[in-house]
Amino acid sequence: MSDYTIIGKRMPRVDSRAKVMGKAKFTADLKLPGMLVGKIKRSPYAHARILNIDTSKAEALPGVKSVVTGKDTEGVKWGVFAYTRDQEFIQTQKVRYIGDEVAGVAAVDEETALKALDLIEVDYEELPPVFDPMEAMASQTELIHEEFPNNVNVHVNIDTGNVDENFEKAYYIREDTYVAPEESYFQAEPYAIVARFDHEDCLEVWCPNGGPHMKSKPLS
CATH class of the missing domain: 3.90.1170.50 (Aldehyde oxidase/xanthine dehydrogenase, a/b hammerhead)
Incomplete structure (x- = not known):
């Protein structure tokens, strides 16, 4: 590994200095x-x-x-x-x-x-309004989207391994209802978007995101 200059080596972050000095440019600063x-x-x-x-x-x-x-x-x-x-x-x-x-x-x-x-x-x-997911799936009248019965957007079948066989082998099986708090991802900066058409009429977009290809799809 000593022959490599980058692979396996500690590398400084290119934006560290600007961030610790408060000079980093975020989308809202443009x-x-x-x-x-x-x-x-x-x-x-x-x-x-x-x-x-x-x-x-x-x-x-x-x-x-x-x-x-x-x-x-x-x-x-x-x-x-x-x-x-x-x-x-x-x-x-x-x-x-x-x-x-x-x-x-x-x-x-x-x-x-x-x-x-x-x-x-x-x-x-x-x-x-419908705030409880279990109540939402049991409702035939309070539909958030009229085209989705019981407020179920899509049924996804995940079939990996033999579930019944592994249940039989399991030493202990616990069934329960688990509730997780709401989570927000990518809260590194205030949410803002800047967009412009360049001299070749191509759309340029600046925005905080974790999936640039997913963002470009609806824009195109």
Whole structure:
């Protein structure tokens, strides 16, 4: 191993100095020429039907360049995996969790974008929320997605080894219900996205993420 200069050797992190000195650049620090600021209008309800969205006041606010709703995305759905493509970029008919996206604003600065969000009027019909997964799977009426009976998105069969045979050999078998706290991954920086089209009309995107190829798929 002594003949190698990199393999098996301790290597310094290339960004350590910038981070310990507070000079590291994160996505939210990027400032591009002519950059607009985008903000998302989010649902205050865990489960509700969208009756109407009025964006006229937000569109009339000076400094606002664009206001979009689910009508603009035409209900296009996406998902990390093919069998879970049930997510709309902006909701068209229902919101399914507190914070679900209902509209977007692009403005000349953050203050204007936030003012525009307050001017967007959304009428909701609040629906009964479902917070317990076992209750959700037993329900035929409180469906989060109407196309998925019992609120089950997909059935995945995992068949590895002979389960019955190994149960017979097991010294002790315990059955229980296990509950894990909510977890969030990749919390290294505030969530922000910066995007632009370069001189060759290619879309460049900066964002904190753990799967760049999964991010590029829906964008393409």
